[in-house]
Amino acid sequence: MSKTAMRASQKDFESALSQVKRLKDPGNEVKLKLYALYKQATEGPCNTPKPGVFDLINKAKWDAWNALGSLPKETARQNYVDLVSGLSSSSDSSSQVKPEADRKQPGYETLVVTSEDSITKIMMNRPAKKNAITIQMYNEIMLALKAASKDDSAITVLTGNGDYYSSGNDLSNFTDIPPEGIEEKAKSSAILLRDFVDCFIDFPKPLIAVVNGPAVGISVTILGLFDTVYASSRATFHTPFSHLGQSPEGCSSYTFPKIMGPAKAAEMLIFGKKLTAAEACAQGLVTEVFPDSTFQKEVWTRLKAYSKLPPNAMRISKQVIRNREKEKLRAINAEESRALQERWLSDECTNAVMNFLTRKAKL
Numbered sequence: 001m002s003k004t005a006m007r008a009s010q011k012d013f014e015s016a017l018s019q020v021k022r023l024k025d026p027g028n029e030v031k032l033k034l035y036a037l038y039k040q041a042t043e044g045p046c047n048t049p050k051p052g053v054f055d056l057i058n059k060a061k062w063d064a065w066n067a068l069g070s071l072p073k074e075t076a077r078q079n080y081v082d083l084v085s086g087l088s089s090s091s092d093s094s095s096q097v098k099p100e101a102d103r104k105q106p107g108y109e110t111l112v113v114t115s116e117d118s119i120t121k122i123m124m125n126r127p128a129k130k131n132a133i134t135i136q137m138y139n140e141i142m143l144a145l146k147a148a149s150k151d152d153s154a155i156t157v158l159t160g161n162g163d164y165y166s167s168g169n170d171l172s173n174f175t176d177i178p179p180e181g182i183e184e185k186a187k188s189s190a191i192l193l194r195d196f197v198d199c200f201i202d203f204p205k206p207l208i209a210v211v212n213g214p215a216v217g218i219s220v221t222i223l224g225l226f227d228t229v230y231a232s233s234r235a236t237f238h239t240p241f242s243h244l245g246q247s248p249e250g251c252s253s254y255t256f257p258k259i260m261g262p263a264k265a266a267e268m269l270i271f272g273k274k275l276t277a278a279e280a281c282a283q284g285l286v287t288e289v290f291p292d293s294t295f296q297k298e299v300w301t302r303l304k305a306y307s308k309l310p311p312n313a314m315r316i317s318k319q320v321i322r323n324r325e326k327e328k329l330r331a332i333n334a335e336e337s338r339a340l341q342e343r344w345l346s347d348e349c350t351n352a353v354m355n356f357l358t359r360k361a362k363l
């Protein structure tokens, strides 16, 4: 026999009434439905005067009840019992935490991308290589950001798996030279870099970096394009561009002086000064530092709370902040990418990369 064909007894109704109190907040729309069915089941058709237009809450309740028209009391009681039973079973199944492997989005080899609690988490996943960013990883991060910009999550997080956040550009990207030659490789890499950074400039939702460990190179510079940066006390921030015969990217030539002042920015971007998490926080690059022992727990508790804020309001606030600067950031990104295209062809850069790859040098 179907549920609707059964008649809910007074006992079923009373048990649904007590069950509803134990449910996870089902949201305003469902609460209004429950209210209306309860009133109809206990008092019959709506019999009170319509509240004034400014009495928003009571008017919404009245509208929901009134919309049930002359629905018989018994049917309203049955519908109430059915609705609560549906909510109980879905809240039972959603309270069972699925293992990460089940929640993982397919199609990524260098990342683990998951969506849960209105948060899309993009995790760089080459821990054995300190999450160094290969050409494939640049492309997958762009894909993941584009997908996250359209999914129903409220906020997006970038983080790293293992002991590093990321060691920046994978220096073996310099070794895979196509038959067309190094100039062509430099040209296509500059386009890739520009497109990669544009994805961060244009990302429409709140974007949070969860910096779980040391960060190097481009993984540091793009932090200036995030809305919030949480760091473990173990994290460090290092941009050794001159050591590598290179120059800043990720719009850091603009965002860093703006965030920390020109003198501190120059020490990082020209002289490659490595900052501790506490220093990066004092200079405004990092929002907050958490002790490494409680980092994940504290950060994710905070993020889960933020993800419950009204998503459209957060998105609009971000856009109002970002839109003023978007064109400027895009122009800076294009200029930085052009400068690097030349740098990559220099002896200074070639020697530094070869020294690392032949293990004569480390940062």
Ligand SMILES: CCCCCCCCCC/C=C/CC(=O)SCCNC(=O)CCNC(=O)[C@H](O)C(C)(C)COP(=O)(O)OP(=O)(O)OC[C@H]1O[C@@H](n2cnc3c(N)ncnc32)[C@H](O)[C@@H]1OP(=O)(O)O
Binding pocket: 128, 129, 130, 132, 133, 167, 168, 169, 170, 171, 172, 173, 174, 182, 185, 186, 189, 192, 193, 216, 217, 218, 219, 240, 241, 244, 246, 249, 344, 356, 361, 362, 363
């Ligand atoms: C023709 C032009 C083509 C260019 C294409 C580029 C496209 C866009 C470019 C955007 C520009 C970005 C600029 C930057 O990001 S600059 C920063 C570059 N990063 C580095 O210089 C870091 C180099 N790594 C290190 O110094 C050290 O590895 C470390 C991070 C300090 C960690 O040291 P530790 O001793 O703890 O660990 P290991 O060195 O043993 O590392 C473990 C293994 O991981 C490999 N590894 C680590 N980082 C990188 C890296 N960035 N690139 C490649 N490989 C990396 C390391 O070699 C070890 O591998 P192994 O176990 O196989 O030996």
